[in-house]
Amino acid sequence: MSKKEFKKELATEKQIRRRTAISFLIFFLLLAAGYAGWRWLYTQPDSDGVQKPLRYGLQKDEEIFGSIFSKKTIAKNYPKEKAAKSVRVNGNIGMSNDFDYKNWRLKVLKKNGDTLRISLDEIRALPKTEVIFDFKCIEGWSQVSHWGGVRFSDFVKKYGLDKEAGMNYVGMQTPDKQYYVGIDMESMMQSQTILCYEMNSNFLPLNQGFPLRLIIPVKYGIKNIKRIGTLYFSNPKPPDYWAERGYDYYSGL
Ligand SMILES: Nc1nc2c(c(=O)[nH]1)N[C@H]1C(S)=C(S)[C@@H](COP(=O)(O)O)O[C@H]1N2
Numbered sequence: 001m002s003k004k005e006f007k008k009e010l011a012t013e014k015q016i017r018r019r020t021a022i023s024f025l026i027f028f029l030l031l032a033a034g035y036a037g038w039r040w041l042y043t044q045p046d047s048d049g050v051q052k053p054l055r056y057g058l059q060k061d062e063e064i065f066g067s068i069f070s071k072k073t074i075a076k077n078y079p080k081e082k083a084a085k086s087v088r089v090n091g092n093i094g095m096s097n098d099f100d101y102k103n104w105r106l107k108v109l110k111k112n113g114d115t116l117r118i119s120l121d122e123i124r125a126l127p128k129t130e131v132i133f134d135f136k137c138i139e140g141w142s143q144v145s146h147w148g149g150v151r152f153s154d155f156v157k158k159y160g161l162d163k164e165a166g167m168n169y170v171g172m173q174t175p176d177k178q179y180y181v182g183i184d185m186e187s188m189m190q191s192q193t194i195l196c197y198e199m200n201s202n203f204l205p206l207n208q209g210f211p212l213r214l215i216i217p218v219k220y221g222i223k224n225i226k227r228i229g230t231l232y233f234s235n236p237k238p239p240d241y242w243a244e245r246g247y248d249y250y251s252g253l
């Protein structure tokens with residue numbers, strides 16, 4: 001090797017060493033930044049059960065999907081033969097055994113402070129709508145199932161709740177107030193959303209929400225509240241059981 005070649009090789013080696021050192025420095029800086037970011041996130045205040053910056057992300061999702069969503073969004077309808085005969089039961093919050101179903105009335109809180117108390121027979125006397133759709137639980141399972149009830153939008157018309165339907169949200173809770181949901185008005189007024197009293201053309205089983213539950217095919221299972229006791233209208237977001245535990249408030253498909 002000539003002296004010149006030797007010098008050149010020495011120089012490249014130096015360069016390699018320098019680059020390696022720089023790479024390591026950058027690696028450790030990123031590691032430190034990542035760790036600091038993580039620490040920062042975890043010291044952020046909670047907002048409805050998740051750290052504020054994450055809640056901000058969820059809110060952005062909601063704004064974007066909420067604006068894409070319109071009444072035209074329709075969940076796919078299936079033929080009756082596709083509907084499950086034995087329908088999965090999931091979730092029993094607010095479904096205690098001491099429920100007095102004989103004296104049940106749907107309580108509807110009106111804007112003027114009045115409360116409607118509506119019996120199952122009165123609800124069954126309204127026009128019936130059937131939906132057969134793929135019911136999706138956020139836990140990962142789905143099942144085609146067949147439900148019947150009155151369209152929420154028909155119910156609103158029959159009971160003169162148009163003023164109330166001008167508000168932003170509907171809130172619903174079980175008679176014991178243990179399970180509760182809040183749903184945007186547009187999804188509530190969608191044509192497949194029903195106050196449901198039938199499954200496979202029979203009364204609802206007790207553990208699936210007898211006498212009345214919500215079936216809302218454009219939302220995940222968590223929003224399909226079983227055993228509705230009280231229904232009300234509101235401009236601010238009503239409290240929502242699973243949103244308080246970190247799930248997306250909108251929970252749309
Ligand atoms: N009152 C009440 N309604 C509820 C729940 C619950 O725990 N309590 N669970 C929800 C969830 S997570 C799902 S997936 C569906 C399941 O409905 P199913 O039991 O008819 O399958 O009900 C929803 N409605």
Ligand SMILES: [Mo]
Nearest residue numbers: 137138221222
């Ligand atoms: Mo679910």
